Amino acid sequence: MRAKSLATRLFLSATAWVVVILLITGIILSSVYKRSVERAFDRRLNFYLRTLIAEAAQPDDPADKNDKTDKGDKSADRSVQSLGEPLFELPLSGWYWRMARVDGDKPEVRASRSLWDATLPKLEDMGIELDQSGVRLAYVKGPEDQHLRMVERPVDLGTEGKYLASVAGDATEIDDETWAFNTYLAATFAALTVGLLLTTIFQVRFGLAPLKRISSSLAAIRSGDAERLEGEFPEEIAPLARETNALLDANRAIVERSRTHVGNLAHAIKTPLSVIVNEAGTHGLDPFAMKILEQADIMRDQVAHHLERARIAARAQTIGTVTEVAPVIGALARTMEKIHRDRDILIDVDAAAGAKFRGERQDLEEMTGNLVDNACKWAEQQVRIEVLLELTPGGPLNPTLRIIVDDDGPGLSPEQRVQVAGRGQRLDETKPGSGLGLSIVTDLAALYGGSLKLGAAPIGGLRAELVLPGV
Template identity: 65%
Template sequence: MRANSLALRLFLWAAGWTLAIILVTGILLSSLYREAVERAFDGRLQVYLRTLVADLAAPETPDDKLAQGVSEPLFELPLSGWYWQVTQLDSAKPDIRASRSLWDGGLPRLPVPTAAAALGVRSGYVNGPEDQKLRLVERTVDLGEEGHYLVAVAGDAAEIEDDIRSFNRALIVTFCGLGLVLLLTTGFQVQFGLSPLKRISQQLAAIRSGQAERLEGRFPVEIAPLAREANALLDANREIVERARTHVGNLAHALKTPLSVLMNEASSRADDPLSQKVSEQADIMRDQIARHLERARMAARLTVIGTITDVAPVVLAIARTMEKTNRNKDLRLKVDVPEDARFRGERQDLEEMVGNLVDNACKWAQWRVAIEVLKERAEPDQQVVRIIVDDDGPGLSPAEREQVTRRGRRLDETKPGSGLGLSIVVELAALYGGTFTLGTAPIGGLRAELVLPAA
């Protein structure tokens, strides 16, 4: 899941940058194309403008033959969107001569000169007759004694917009296809690039489930150090566990002999109060040492990675053993356990926990003991095994249930045992991250419920 999440984040990051670059590039290309189209259109208009200026400056050109060099038919078609106009600026009453296409209208002047005004030619957009959007170029001409004139030529800006619109459509289609290809390529690259990490994740899951012991296979140069360090960590973990087990065994052996000597010496002087006290305290010491050594042994085993135990064989074996040992009580043991139930831990610990629970149930049951094992999902990524042991005995009150889980507490001294069984179950379950609870069984007695991590 984490690898997939990283892949998704990388893909979204790459896709976001790709789309942003495509969008900025598209806007830039569209702007550059608009400028190029406007320059080309202005160049076309300036050809007509220069023709008008040449005709205006020619002394032999009569007024009614002005712009005779302009051969564009659209200047003759009324309201065609193509117009020219010559205005004398220094006469008392403005003398305006215009193309037939203007009909009875006129061309407005540009409100603000553009940068090209320094060359005498200005260009820009204006609204013409019938609210047509026009691209207009104009120039002031000084003919000396003949006067000052403003020569303007305008063309329909719809041609510019249509051309740009067609280019933008082609640009959008092209960039959408390019973006799709880039997204697919990016997704493939992300998946291919993260596949070694996914393989490492799968192998680590196999190690945790007990199906493998090390990371195997060839990895890219960038990932190989991670695999080597993970294998080194696994090896170091095993070495630490083995050393801990060795130290626990050595400590148990080192303490066993001195305690045995103390117990023997105290037993040889049974009438001496001091010997009785020494024997009592030595017995307590032996019990405490056994308890803490057992905890150390369990904790050391729990650090071993990849230990998996099938639950069904353990439960069935314990049930058969208890039926044999309690044959004189004519007990009926009912067992319901799925074949695929697996405990994430060592078999010895599972046998100790389940054995204590079933043994306790058989001691107090009258006729019936029921053992049920369930596989459940505690969290989206965590499974548990729920082991339920019911009996039809007298049961326990809530206060008694709390007492019996304490180490060494026995509510009935007539029953055999040391009072350590349920406390060991509690400690083992806690070490594995599980829980142990007592309640009332549907068949009338005590219900012991053990929840452990599953594989």
């Protein structure tokens, strides 16, 4: 599974935090609003409760009572029944009041018409204590399982006795108000979430743009199109760009020093070897002189081989060196045709357009030159060179360059292929060479992270397949 990009991780992290913060804020606001609605509802219930107690505590005037009875006027009773709220007279409306005497032998109960034949529970019996204002408040289940908010207060009316006054209201009003608020709140927070996420996307996209520029610049350096990170960067990113450029400069300096040391060493060894060879050559066919000349030639080959390895090892670490493959192969084919013109060797080249080698030209010439020269030595009439650029599972930034050299010569058995890969191994002493060609190719390819494979060619001889990093 591929790791998530930095932008994706930042976006997911920001999204999670936005959702969590808004969720917590929504819960808090919803709770605060519901509590506010409850307090407003409780104030309404307490107003009705105080009105009820005031009406109940008002002494009756006998003259007024007789006068109203004679006239059949029920206005006073209706005033107590409604408390200024018509819902107290509508049967089972959800709004009820009740006055119940709690002392004396004979119970006395007065209730609103809306209560009909039902009754209200006692909060005292439910274990609810009086609060600081001397009332009890709670949600209860009313007639027909109605959801009620109820307030209850004990009242001492002196000579008229002690009563328990209760007023209950339909609590669905609280639920409806809270539900409406939650709906508006959810819609508002949803819009806010979308806005914040869009803002986050904008910030992440433009905030990480300098890093994308650095990534593109590094890719250009790897492909050989640039040598340094160029352009202006934000002050947070500028140190990274400076250190990267410093690393590139230090890398190039190390390579140059290595090349200088290799050249100095080659020059220092070349002169003594030349003196030895010249002195031995003055002795003609003397066996001792011949042995010295033989060993001097071996020393030259070995020194050249190891110096070349050191030179290539230094250059292989260079970042941003790229070589066009087709021109190198074409020039090499023309050179080999001239060298082997007496044998009429035909060299057929099929190179993919745009194929590039991630390395220096002289190293590519060294490797392919050894392979093509070896093929021309053993070919009967034909040598084929094919260049392929293939994408690897690593992605388009890491293609593989394949250079395939086939000849129509006698070829090699599997055992012989293993043998010729060794340093200095020659199967036929009649052919010119030191036996180091394939070994040099193998070592140089390995320094670039590549390889050399030997097999059977479709045209009858040996196939040498060189695998190298491409661009």
